[in-house]
Amino acid sequence: MTGRTLYEKVYADHVVAQAAHGRDVLYIDLHLVHEVTSPQAFAVLAERGLEVRRPDRTVATMDHSIPTKRTDGKLQILDEAARSQLETLSRNCAAHGIPLHAMGEEAQGVVHVIGPELGLTQPGMTVVCGDSHTSTHGAFGALAFGIGTSQVGHVLATQTLLERRAKTFRVTFTGRAPDGVSAKDLVLAFIAKVGTGGGAGHVLEFGGEAVRALSMEGRMTLCNMSIEAGARAGMVAPDETTFAYLKGRAQAPKGADWDAAVARWSALPSDPDATFDREITLDASALTPRVTWGTNPGMGVGIDEPLPAPGDAKDATEKAAREQALAYMKMEAGKPLLGEAVDVVFIGSCTNARIEDLREAARIFRKHRVKDGTRVLVVPGSRQVKGAAEAEGLDRVFTEAGAEWRDPGCSMCIAMNGDKIEPGQLAVSTSNRNFEGRQGPGGRTILASPPTAAAAAVRGAVADPRELLR
């Protein structure tokens, strides 16, 4: 038998039965739930008189539509539709015995931040959530992917899903990323290389020296954006870094169970003779900080590179897409983004709002103040991240530099909770999507790493973080 990849091992371990037309019934170990994509699924269960099969494998949080700004010292829900949605989640969780981390509670946070930090996400698991950035959890060597609301209903009712085997795609980063170049830059470079549809039908496995050197936070950033290359999921083989992160976490195995788990997890990495359907190698040591200039995450360049001209596009559709994006973004081909004036900086989201991301940004804010007239929001990914940052004094670093320090939530990543940019404003954001209006109707978004975002805050313009880190 030839070797198997990490993905193939995890997938095979979860096949309950073979179904019609090449489908498998796949068992789901962990189902994460949030307020936006679950109400219609619970409604289907209610219509059909079905129970949640495994509330003990289901965990809910509130993140997308909650406020992150305190009014009179309190988090107040001002939007009536959002309130009704949050109440619906509370009611559904109470009715079915599902643990819920509600707004303001100790373990609450963005769904893809709390899963790992509570130790819920573990190597070799299948993890799903009604949210495309579920791919984040693949950083642990879990098979984690986003599902639609119908499938949220399927998992609630049966703890299984109908799936088809995906193809495999190995992405190798050789060399070490230089200082000022982070996991975000690695993944933005990869997406720019293969395009937003480049990973379609595949599960990615990230590897190579630069990935092995990443912390779990960095690996989560990498896997988080797999979906922006169109991939079904992204994974990193578990290793000592993974085990060290998990050890002692609330839901991680303890005692003898821990040793057994580590033994099991250690057998997960792809076999040396495993073959992939597709492979690509990128040199991390040659990368510079990245920024996007267009309206999808694949439209990106190195920070000092000129924006590509529509005339150089590979075909007419790409040419049209570039023209449309440049027009929307009010950007000019042939010039780099450096020096472009920025209105808002957002440091947050499930891509880059973990403690390490905040430390990276704080490295710059310790020495430099926010430029007058630039609005800067720092939104921690979870209440635990918030607590850890405050224990280190990072909150004061941010506020003394002139940034706002918020409560955890999705906030300006998706602009559902009132945190948004105004029409025409330009934001540098550590989130994952620069679609038209994603951060508010008419708003323009540049995606970047936390150091690059912090540098933009300091200069009030797109700036190279390496200059400020020296």
Add this chain to the structure above:
Amino acid sequence: MTGHGFQFRSRVVTLLRDHVDTDQIIPARFLTTTTKQGLGEKLFNDWRYAKDGTPRPDFPLNQADPAVSRVLLAGEDFGCGSSREHAPWALVDWGLRAIVARSFADIFRNNALKNGLLPIELPEEPHRQLIAELERDPAAEVVVSLQAEELTLPGGDRVAFTVDPFARHLLLEGLDELDYLRTFADQTVAFEAQR
């Protein structure tokens, strides 16, 4: 639509953009709903309406009548981005039953099929031909047949397409994936027991 081999004749709304993401199909600020109904009104909201809420006359959807236009023609990578099922709900709620495109994002394709919305992927040549025929006559009609897996262009040319056979089976029979999945309950119990 089911019971007749999922076959119908329709005009076509042409929206020739690539990478139409689900944030455009239904912007996030309309996701605070707890039902599936009524989203058609917000479909393509930020492209479709001016700032003061009046419909933009040049946006294709505003020139179409949902009663006779049940097919949307788009470019590459339709439905990329967020996995929100609100996107197919909004498309269906407006009145659409099929999207013709060069390619689709994976999650969108799956979500669409689960909601009776047919994603039809066409190769470059027939895609171009359809655009050309609609340019000559924007009111021309196509015929969609899931039974035959065939799209008949206004000029009469028939173009084959394929739909995942499992999804096709469910759509043609009017079956539901959850009911099918529930038939594996015993195997699931056995699987849990042996872990």
